[in-house]
Amino acid sequence: MTEDGDMLGWDESVFRDEHVLEIDYVPETFHHRDSQMESLKYALRPAVRGSRPLNVIARGPPGTGKTTAVQKLFGELRAETDVLVARVNCQVDATRYAVFSSLFEAVFDYEPPASGISFRELFEQITDHLVEEDAVLAVALDDVNYLAYENEISETLYSLLRAHESQTGARIGVIVISSDTDLELLDAVDERVQSVFRPEEVFFPPYDQPEIVDILDERVERGFQPDAVGPTVLDRVAELTADHDGDLRMGIDLLRRAGLNAEMAGRRTVASEDVDAAYETAKHVQLSRDVNALSDTERDLLGVIASEGGGHAGDVFEAFNDQTGLAYTRYAEVLNKLERVGLIDTQYTSVEGRGRTRMIELAYDADAVAERL
Numbered sequence: 001m002t003e004d005g006d007m008l009g010w011d012e013s014v015f016r017d018e019h020v021l022e023i024d025y026v027p028e029t030f031h032h033r034d035s036q037m038e039s040l041k042y043a044l045r046p047a048v049r050g051s052r053p054l055n056v057i058a059r060g061p062p063g064t065g066k067t068t069a070v071q072k073l074f075g076e077l078r079a080e081t082d083v084l085v086a087r088v089n090c091q092v093d094a095t096r097y098a099v100f101s102s103l104f105e106a107v108f109d110y111e112p113p114a115s116g117i118s119f120r121e122l123f124e125q126i127t128d129h130l131v132e133e134d135a136v137l138a139v140a141l142d143d144v145n146y147l148a149y150e151n152e153i154s155e156t157l158y159s160l161l162r163a164h165e166s167q168t169g170a171r172i173g174v175i176v177i178s179s180d181t182d183l184e185l186l187d188a189v190d191e192r193v194q195s196v197f198r199p200e201e202v203f204f205p206p207y208d209q210p211e212i213v214d215i216l217d218e219r220v221e222r223g224f225q226p227d228a229v230g231p232t233v234l235d236r237v238a239e240l241t242a243d244h245d246g247d248l249r250m251g252i253d254l255l256r257r258a259g260l261n262a263e264m265a266g267r268r269t270v271a272s273e274d275v276d277a278a279y280e281t282a283k284h285v286q287l288s289r290d291v292n293a294l295s296d297t298e299r300d301l302l303g304v305i306a307s308e309g310g311g312h313a314g315d316v317f318e319a320f321n322d323q324t325g326l327a328y329t330r331y332a333e334v335l336n337k338l339e340r341v342g343l344i345d346t347q348y349t350s351v352e353g354r355g356r357t358r359m360i361e362l363a364y365d366a367d368a369v370a371e372r373l
């Protein structure tokens with residue numbers, strides 16, 4: 001039943017297709033990334049001819065289309081060629097073993113046996129299969145920075161890049177995708193890897209505001225009812241997204257949350273205030289993502305830092321040790337990990353009476369962190 005005026009009826013929605021605004025949606029069109037797509041195609045083309053593809057480092061800040069570019073190209077390869085493709089999410093699979101388990105699943109279409117099969121066996125089954133089938137495998141290590149944080153990147157790349165030496169005829173190419181622009185990947189890997197890893201570099205710069213408007217406009221058309229989102233609202237979303245380092249994930253999330261806010265108020269059209277209210281929650285999407293990826297011990301330490309409000313590393317250690325009983329070495333490792341993923345900042349300062357001491361600061365508002373733990 002439709003009600004009069006601007007109010008939504010119970011059976012109505014501001015959305016036409018809400019799925020278009022979900023995180024795993026792969027967009028039909030992919031504008032403003034032509035040169036990056038060309039470079040990736042150039043690197044992957046040898047695979048189509050049965051040769052080893054060129055290796056690639058795809059770099060750029062979060063939400064700049066790196067994953068989408070690879071998903072699109074891998075989708076085309078899967079549909080139109082015999083090349084085997086596998087994208088591994090290293091935020092989830094952050095060890096060499098987990099990466100190869102995921103590759104096993106992509107190659108065989110079923111999971112490796114759960115009852116502890118050794119890395120060597122995993123590796124051999126995958127490479128044997130490639131040789132038997134005369135197949136080329138293109139691997140994308142997405143969010144590879146997480147392998148670096150766990151000190152697993154050298155072993156993983158080494159195994160992939162030298163696969164053809166231990167198993168003649170195994171052809172594997174690797175696209176590593178990193179969203180940590182401070183991390184120099186080539187410095188993070190050891191010399192054995194550096195000597196075989198000579199990747200093509202593909203850079204994904206942040207989208208500027210007109211590009212953001214253009215991309216989001218298409219989502220609005222597909223995702224919302226006609227006229228539900230006007231140009232002023234779209235501009236506001238694009239402005240906030242551009243301020244957030246052009247992270248499109250933020251823009252898409254804002255649109256969806258603003259739409260839900262309008263619905264909650266029973267309105268047919270989204271207003272700028274819906275966007276501003278949505279921003280208060282959406283600005284923490286990266287924080288939520290990072291906290292979700294932490295281990296229990298890492299969460300414990302983050303919790304201690306949030307409740308202490310940061311401070312001297314020694315004091316934070318005491319509180320952490322009281323809670324977990326863990327020793328200083330482990331504490332220092334976890335502290336470094338939290339800093340590498342960008343949840344805290346630390347810096348050495350000279351404090352009277354204490355000499356040089358490491359000061360810890362949360363990178364986010366303490367309440368926002370505590371809510372997500």
Ligand SMILES: Nc1ncnc2c1ncn2[C@@H]1O[C@H](COP(=O)(O)OP(=O)(O)OP(=O)(O)O)[C@@H](O)[C@H]1O
Binds near residue numbers: 022031061062066143
């Ligand atoms: N040019 C584009 N056109 C349409 N949608 C896009 C475009 N670029 C990115 N997106 C959308 O923005 C969101 C983030 O993109 P994507 O996951 O590809 O970024 P990313 O660079 O891999 O991010 P991260 O480094 O954080 O993993 C996705 O929902 C994707 O669909």
